[in-house]
Amino acid sequence: MAHKTKRTAVYLLTATIAFTGMGMTAQASSILPGGGVSLALENGNKLEDVTEDKSSLPIQSIIESIPLANSDAAQAEPTEEDMFRNLVIAQVDSYVNVRSTSSEEGEILGKLYDNSVGTFISEENGWYQINSGSVTGYVKAEYCVTGDAAVEIAKQVGKRIATVTTETLYVRAEASTECDIIGMVPQAADLLVMEETEGWVKVDIEEGQGWISTEYVSLHSEFVQAESREEEERRLAKEEEERKKAQAAAAAAQAAQAAANASTTQEEISYPVSGGSEMGQAVANYALQFVGNPYVYGGTSLTNGADCSGFVMSVYANFGVSLPHSDAGDRTQGYGVDGLANAQPGDIVCYSGHVGIYIGGGQIVHASSSRTGIIVSNAGYREILAIRRIF
Incomplete structure (x- = not known):
């Protein structure tokens, strides 16, 4: 569907953004701003943010589909495809700037990252006016798609x-x-x-x-949606503060553990754990001690049985870091990592209804199922929804 100049979309989608990831530059980066947290489109009149741990997010609200005053009163309820058609999706190497006016002289208000989306408002001189998260501004049309072209891409990137x-x-x-x-x-x-x-x-x-x-x-x-300049600054400052706190807590917990184990000898499991931070390696090595122990639905015991998120929660608790007992909650922790190629030991790998801990070498340790217990698997054995880094 081609949008005419200054044509207003039938539905305005007011949206939210939830960012918990590291910042990106104009070049490719291993860190994503949203890590999968996103604009959530539902079939029907109400569209909601799906983030679980909302208290930790700087900006949040309800996303709603609002009929405009000049639309037909009997306008049919929009389908998901209708809503996809009103999206503007960035197709760039890294990001496209969102500006205050339809000109390269306009002030940079934020960034729309590759495959991120905004809602179409109007078209002007080769620019799309969009709303994305808390940002309303203009992006160059040549770096984005909308209308019919957006429908298939939305199905792929969403x-x-x-x-x-x-x-x-x-x-x-x-x-x-x-x-x-x-x-x-x-x-x-x-x-x-x-x-x-x-x-x-x-x-x-x-x-x-x-x-x-x-x-x-x-x-x-x-x-994933756009990030404003102010949100990026607040996010980076908050992440740096939280990272320092996590590292301090982990160092204290690790020192206490070392003192407790000084007089004992533990059998080591031989798996490749290298690269990344020292704390991340310590998390991976600690988690590997429990391979072979049972899986228990709802459990949190590393020895007597844990489920997937209970295992991750209990491993990180040993390092003074509090995580939720929820795979969905784990997707909001720390900051996002762009793909398995950039994962480091200690990263949390999130799947559909499941989580594990990356140990390096393309592998994870996880509480898999009641049949297998806690095991080591290839990290790419299922589609990955997000990778989150704590340290």
Whole structure:
């Protein structure tokens, strides 16, 4: 769909941004500003931010689809494809500047990163006016796509997520309550949607792909948005402060642990742990001590049994760092890392409904399932939703 000059979109999508990642420069970087936290588009009139730990985010609000005064009163409820068509998606090596006017002389208000999205407002002299997060301004049209061209790209760069809304949800082999249960997922888990049918969605969990009822989940699509200059400055300052606190707590915990172990000899497991920070290596080495121990749904004991997020939480607790007992919550911790190629030992690797700890050499240690327990696996064995760094 081609937008005419100064044409206003049928729906204005007012959105939020939640940034917890390291900053990026005009060149490629291993750090992402949002780490997957995003504009969340739902089918229907209400669009919501899906971040779990909202208290830690500098900016947040509800995203809503608002009919304009000049639109038809009986305007049909927009489909997800309709909303995708009103997106402006950056297609650049790193980022495109968002400016105050439709000119390169305009003040730089923020950055729209590659594959990040804004909402189309108007077109003027080869520039798109957009709203993205807290930023409203202009981006050069040659670096972005919108209209029909945005629909297919949105499906590729966005992630369709099902967030569990009940305490424990069974995942079944087929889309029926009569079928076998292949696994269980806890409340607030974020699951990657593979397929949608009437009343059911196919999702990816540690035990494999299975089906869950839409009655017990909320569905949305995630996209990363723009970051204003002020947000970037606040984020970087906050991250540096939190990183120093985490490092100090880890150093104290590690010293106490070393003193406690001075008179004992522990059997070492031989896995490649190298590169990255000294603290990250210490986290990975500590986690590897528990390989072979059991998986227990809802558990947090490194010896008697833990689930995936309980394992990550308890490992980091040994270093004085408090993490949530939630795979979705882990996706908001620390700051984002751009891809497995840039991962370092100690990083938290987040999957659909699952998390593990990167140990280097393309591997993770994780509490996998009740069948396998705590094991070491190739990190790329499933699609990665985000990688988060604490130290």
